[in-house]
Amino acid sequence: MSLKRILGASRPLGGPLAIIVLVVGASAAAFAYTAGWFSPARLTPERIVDALSRRGGAPIGHRRNHSKGICFTGTFVAGGEGAHWSTAPMLAQGSYPVIGRFAIAVGNPLAPDAAGRVRSMAIRIVAGGQEWRSGMNNSPVFVVATPQAFYEQALASDIDPAAGKPDPTALKRFRAAHPETAGFFRWAANAPWTTSYADQRYNSLNAFRFIDASGVAHPARWSMIPQTAAQTITPEQRKALGPNFLAADLKRRLAKGPLRWRMVATLAQPGDPTNDATRAWPADRPVVTLGTLVVKRAEDEASGPCRDYNYDPLILPSGISGSDDPLLAARSATYAVSFDRRMAEARQYPRDGRSQ
Amino acid sequence: MITRFSVLQRWLHWLMAVMVIAMLFIGIGMVSTVQPRFGTLVAVHRPLGIAILLLAMVRLAVRWRRGTPPLPAWQTFGAKASHVLLYALLLAMPLIGWSMLSAGGYPIVLWGPLRLPAIMPHDDSLYAVLRGAHTVLALLLFATILLHLAAALFHALARRDGVFASMVPFASRNTPVGPKLG
Numbered sequence: 155m156s157l158k159r160i161l162g163a164s165r166p167l168g169g170p171l172a173i174i175v176l177v178v179g180a181s182a183a184a185f186a187y188t189a190g191w192f193s194p195a196r197l198t199p200e201r202i203v204d205a206l207s208r209r210g211g212a213p214i215g216h217r218r219n220h221s222k223g224i225c226f227t228g229t230f231v232a233g234g235e236g237a238h239w240s241t242a243p244m245l246a247q248g249s250y251p252v253i254g255r256f257a258i259a260v261g262n263p264l265a266p267d268a269a270g271r272v273r274s275m276a277i278r279i280v281a282g283g284q285e286w287r288s289g290m291n292n293s294p295v296f297v298v299a300t301p302q303a304f305y306e307q308a309l310a311s312d313i314d315p316a317a318g319k320p321d322p323t324a325l326k327r328f329r330a331a332h333p334e335t336a337g338f339f340r341w342a343a344n345a346p347w348t349t350s351y352a353d354q355r356y357n358s359l360n361a362f363r364f365i366d367a368s369g370v371a372h373p374a375r376w377s378m379i380p381q382t383a384a385q386t387i388t389p390e391q392r393k394a395l396g397p398n399f400l401a402a403d404l405k406r407r408l409a410k411g412p413l414r415w416r417m418v419a420t421l422a423q424p425g426d427p428t429n430d431a432t433r434a435w436p437a438d439r440p441v442v443t444l445g446t447l448v449v450k451r452a453e454d455e456a457s458g459p460c461r462d463y464n465y466d467p468l469i470l471p472s473g474i475s476g477s478d479d480p481l482l483a484a485r486s487a488t489y490a491v492s493f494d495r496r497m498a499e500a501r502q503y504p505r506d507g508r509s510q
Numbered sequence: 511m512i513t514r515f516s517v518l519q520r521w522l523h524w525l526m527a528v529m530v531i532a533m534l535f536i537g538i539g540m541v542s543t544v545q546p547r548f549g550t551l552v553a554v555h556r557p558l559g560i561a562i563l564l565l566a567m568v569r570l571a572v573r574w575r576r577g578t579p580p581l582p583a584w585q586t587f588g589a590k591a592s593h594v595l596l597y598a599l600l601l602a603m604p605l606i607g608w609s610m611l612s613a614g615g616y617p618i619v620l621w622g623p624l625r626l627p628a629i630m631p632h633d634d635s636l637y638a639v640l641r642g643a644h645t646v647l648a649l650l651l652f653a654t655i656l657l658h659l660a661a662a663l664f665h666a667l668a669r670r671d672g673v674f675a676s677m678v679p680f681a682s683r684n685t686p687v688g689p690k691l692g
Contacts, residue, residue: 161668170667178660185652188535190542198542243623283625285617301544462634463615468549472623476549484544486552493614494641500634 197305199487203495205308206488209320211262215503218492220274220289222265223257224401225458228412230279232445236419239372240364241473243282245444250281252447255460256351256404259291261311266397271342273400275356275378275415276465277447284471287463289485290356290378293345296431297338301484306332334432346386349395350403352413352449353384360467360485361428361477364419373422373477375435378415378447382407404452415447428477457505464493512579514676519576522569524679526562530600533558534652541645556607557620563604570597579676582669585661592658599651605629606647610640 161167190196206218213221234247244250254277258270276289298304310324329335348354356378363371387395396402407413419442422428426435455461468476468486476482496503515523533555540551581589611618612628613636619625630636666674 161664165668165670167668170664173667174660174663177663178656181656181659185535185538188542189538196542197544199544200542202544282623284623462632462637468552469617469619478546480546483546483548487540487544487548490541494638497614497634497641498638500638 197302199484199491202301202305202308202484202488203491205305205312206261206492208312209261209308210313211260211264213261213263215496215499215501216263217257217496219261220257220259220276221261221263222267222270223255223274223455223460224404225453225455225460226252226254226256226404226408226449227451227453227459228252228254228447228449230277230417230445230447233443235442236364236444239366239374239419239421239442241367242286242364242471243284243473244279244286244471245473246281248281250279252280252449253278253459253463254449255455255463255465256400256452258400264397266395267400268392268395270400273351273354273356275351275354276460278460278463278465278469281471285469286471286474287465287467287469288358288376289465289467290358290376292354292356293338293341293359294357295337295341295434296359296481297335298332298481299334299430299432300480303332303334304481304484307335334430337432337434346384347389347392348384348386349399350382350385350407351400352382352404352407353380355379356415358467359431360479360482361422361431362470362482363475363477364421365473365475371475373426373428374419375422376417376419376444378417381414381416381446401452401454408450408452413449415449417444417447418442419444429479431479431481456503462497464489466490466493512577513672514579516572516576519569519572519578520677520679522565522572523677526565526569526600529558529562529565530651531655533562534648534655537648553619553621556611556618559604559607560620560626562600563608566597566600566604570601581673582671589661592654592661595654596651596658599647599654603644603647603651606640606644610637610644613637613640 186192190198203218207213211221217223230244230250230252232245232248232250234245236242236245237247239245254275257274257276258265258267259272259274260270262269273292274289277287279286298307307325307328310328311320312324313319314321329339358376361373361375364374365371420435421440421442422435423439426439427433453459466486466489467482470476514520536551536555536558540548540555543551608618608626609630612630613633615632617625618628630640662674662677665671
């Protein structure tokens with residue numbers, strides 16, 4: 155029996171089969187193209203996470219960046235002033251629960267705390283069934299403006315397998331090729347060191363948009379201003395600190411009482427860059443007090459409440475949206491991959507923290 | 511005997527065809543980009559998935575009430591198996607997506623202030639399983655759709671037996687409708 159008869163075709167098969175192969179093949183090719191399977195040079199979240207994972211230590215089971223941290227819980231007490239600028243439910247006067255995390259911006263969950271020039275605070279505020287998640291750093295500007303530059307910085311920080319440490323010239327070459335990083339590195343070289351998460355100011359760095367009740371968008375960046383006095387230390391004192399001084403300091407302070415930050419939003423004026431996190435806005439921009447973050451309790455990450463949350467900066471309530479800052483989408487996409495990997499590796503980061 | 515799908519069935523089929531194919535391209539595109547369109551794609555992916563879930567349930571109900579035109583006997587098994595698989599995936603993919611976001615502790619954002627409730631406990635291992643399944647089943651769904659497309663074109667171009675015509679949205683009264691049986 156011929157193929158034609160088996161398939162029950164009433165006409166010659168050549169033409170129809172050619173069309174079918176063409177249509178199905180083109181559909182599959184379009185899918186493969188969209189997936190990036192033809193574009194090995196495309197910058198994907200997977201590649202960024204791979205690069206972040208090669209900076210030393212074994213971040214298996216952990217966040218691939220800001221890998222060493224500690225959970226906290228507390229409340230956000232909104233004064234109501236922010237409700238004038240945004241309809242976000244947690245900006246209406248009231249008190250809302252917060253699950254957060256302090257961390258240092260390293261790729262190794264066992265790094266000594268003094269290795270973390272950048273300290274961060276992540277928050278998840280819940281109100282009216284909605285969430286506002288945010289990851290903020292203590293630097294006044296971000297180091298780069300684009301995902302591509304961020305990827306290059308991660309590559310420059312990767313451990314050279316032969317040498318067992320990063321190529322010392324790679325970061326120099328990166329900085330020379332990226333003059334936009336100068337503001338960040340000036341801060342990193344000159345800002346005084348302290349021994350606490352509590353005395354740091356944390357900044358959203360990326361711009362967002364507050365949407366008010368009449369639908370008008372107000373470009374904004376937000377910050378957490380510490381209500382704890384900073385105690386600076388000398389480089390010599392820093393070298394004498396133990397590996398986990400930040401968690402110890404936090405627990406010691408919280409044993410005595412809550413820690414507070416005033417949360418403010420800085421509103422942009424027309425012309426202020428919203429798409430470049432390396433550029434600060436002028437100091438005279440209006441500042442709105444949104445409320446007070448009250449941090450009450452710290453818990454080790456292994457079994458703490460922040461462990462299984464992704465502090466994706468695009469998880470926002472109605473009334474707040476992302477801006478044209480290209481880092482926001484890249485952060486969101488990259489955090490998702492880091493989250494997917496560590497959730498799949500959860501057994502290697504047991505809840506009682508014994509792997510530590 | 512029914513020889514064609516009803517107008518409602520045909521419209522549901524083609525509407526969902528567009529939505530599901532868009533969904534698969536949005537899904538595979540969003541997980542492989544860090545460009546600003548990532549945020550837009552994710553924002554579309556969630557409500558579109560829920561819309562597909564609702565439409566798939568409507569379609570099954572309509573199919574159950576009205577029935578379908580019979581298929582030529584020689585290929586009934588293959589056609590039925592692929593249709594069962596398609597319906598199963600159309601229902602499973604949105605449910606797995608919804609469950610996965612629930613297990614990951616994510617808010618299930620539709621649009622504006624509208625959020626869906628969690629339908630699974632916040633659990634790391636459960637999330638990992640569902641997240642993996644969402645990708646594997648998406649690829650299986652796309653492969654099944656390609657097979658469905660190839661079979662539909664074969665009926666239209668080679669067999670000309672009315673199977674394709676039974677699902678064409680606008681068919682003139684003169685086109686042969688309904689499968690030639692036997």
